[in-house]
Amino acid sequence: MSTPKRIYVLSADEAAEAENLTLRIAKEYSGPADEQLLRDLPLLAAELPVGQRRFMRDFALEDELGYAVVRGHNIDDARIGPTPQHWRGRPTPTPEFAEEILLLLHGSLLGEPFGWKTQQDARLVHDIFPIQGFETEQMGIGSTDTLTLHTEDAFHPWRADYLLLECLRNPDKVATIVSEPDLRSLDAKYLELLHEPNFLIRPDDSHLAKHNETKGVDAEFSEIDEMKADDNRVAVLYGSREHPYIRIDPYFMETPKDPAAREALQAVSDLLEASCLDVALVPGDVLIINNHRLAHGRQAFQARYDGTDRWLKRVSITTDLRKSHERRASATARLI
Ligand SMILES: NC(=[NH2+])NCCC[C@H](N)C(=O)O
Ligand SMILES: O=C(O)CCC(=O)C(=O)O
Numbered sequence: 001m002s003t004p005k006r007i008y009v010l011s012a013d014e015a016a017e018a019e020n021l022t023l024r025i026a027k028e029y030s031g032p033a034d035e036q037l038l039r040d041l042p043l044l045a046a047e048l049p050v051g052q053r054r055f056m057r058d059f060a061l062e063d064e065l066g067y068a069v070v071r072g073h074n075i076d077d078a079r080i081g082p083t084p085q086h087w088r089g090r091p092t093p094t095p096e097f098a099e100e101i102l103l104l105l106h107g108s109l110l111g112e113p114f115g116w117k118t119q120q121d122a123r124l125v126h127d128i129f130p131i132q133g134f135e136t137e138q139m140g141i142g143s144t145d146t147l148t149l150h151t152e153d154a155f156h157p158w159r160a161d162y163l164l165l166e167c168l169r170n171p172d173k174v175a176t177i178v179s180e181p182d183l184r185s186l187d188a189k190y191l192e193l194l195h196e197p198n199f200l201i202r203p204d205d206s207h208l209a210k211h212n213e214t215k216g217v218d219a220e221f222s223e224i225d226e227m228k229a230d231d232n233r234v235a236v237l238y239g240s241r242e243h244p245y246i247r248i249d250p251y252f253m254e255t256p257k258d259p260a261a262r263e264a265l266q267a268v269s270d271l272l273e274a275s276c277l278d279v280a281l282v283p284g285d286v287l288i289i290n291n292h293r294l295a296h297g298r299q300a301f302q303a304r305y306d307g308t309d310r311w312l313k314r315v316s317i318t319t320d321l322r323k324s325h326e327r328r329a330s331a332t333a334r335l336i
């Protein structure tokens with residue numbers, strides 16, 4: 001078996017190719033949720049540099065690594081303009097539509113982009129930047145507190161298979177935290193308990209009605225409320241015993257009453273903390289997260305609120321849209 005590759009650095013020619021492609025596409029579609037754009041994404045992605053496409057496909061098929069980085073895309077700092085104060089109230093399309101397209105093209109090499117009716121006002125491509133008044137929140141828009149390690153949307157059965165983060169700006173080199181634990185190093189008795197449905201993972205705060213203004217989604221917010229109160233226990237580890245997958249968000253999990261389960265959760269949480277690495281994204285990086293293998297977070301930082309703040313774009317990717325069909329408005333709708 002070949003050694004999995006962690007980073008793909010685009011040549012200047014490849015970066016120019018990708019940039020010309022996304023600028024062209026940006027003129028042809030109305031915004032990131034344009035249904036025709038979403039239909040066309042895999043066709044358009046065939047025009048990305050072949051080396052980059054092969055890298056992404058290897059990452060997905062080998063299913064070995066928790067994360068990989070595509071580095072070297074051009075970000076037109078002047079065109080995208082200042083980091084916004086809030087993700088609400090932006091124009092459609094935004095000045096950074098080409099960058100959103102770049103992220104969606106990467107996503108379409110791995111699966112289908114989707115979003116949540118209960119998150120960021122049901123937008124498909126999310127903004128991650130600090131927002132005034134939310135400094136200490138355990139959400140992407142926080143800053144002064146470490147964003148604790150988590151699987152993205154760990155509470156949800158239809159959470160992303162891949163999560164993509166694209167860096168538009170990061171002047172203070174604030175690190176994303178990645179943790180790719182060697183789960184085989186856990187004690188066999190813990191492994192056994194972690195593979196069984198002993199654990200409660202609650203919805204995180206980004207899905208609360210108070211952070212959203214979307215109309216007509218009362219049922220979805222009620223379901224989030226139910227999930228905050230129910231007793232639906234899940235396994236933290238799943239898949240192969242040799243190389244298990246993980247779903248975890250200790251901050252939003254209940255401490256198990258059973259002492260053995262509690263110890264097992266503590267052991268895997270400690271292992272996650274001990275396996276942390278800092279990855280400071282630079283503009284033009286796309287961080288590809290295997291959401292079944294990696295837990296991620298973000299170091300604490302001081303926000304600037306002067307238009308120069310760290311700014312990432314985020315999109316969730318599923319390899320199987322069908323599993324959420326019952327909850328989407330139509331076969332092609334992207335919002336769960
Ligand atoms: N441990 C955590 N902070 N979990 C919640 C993660 C943040 C969440 N994904 C957001 O969009 O803001
Ligand atoms: O800001 C980052 O680097 C990661 C943010 C994140 O994990 C999130 O918003 O869920």
Ligand SMILES: [Fe+2]
Nearest residue numbers: 150151152296
């Ligand atoms: Fe996250």
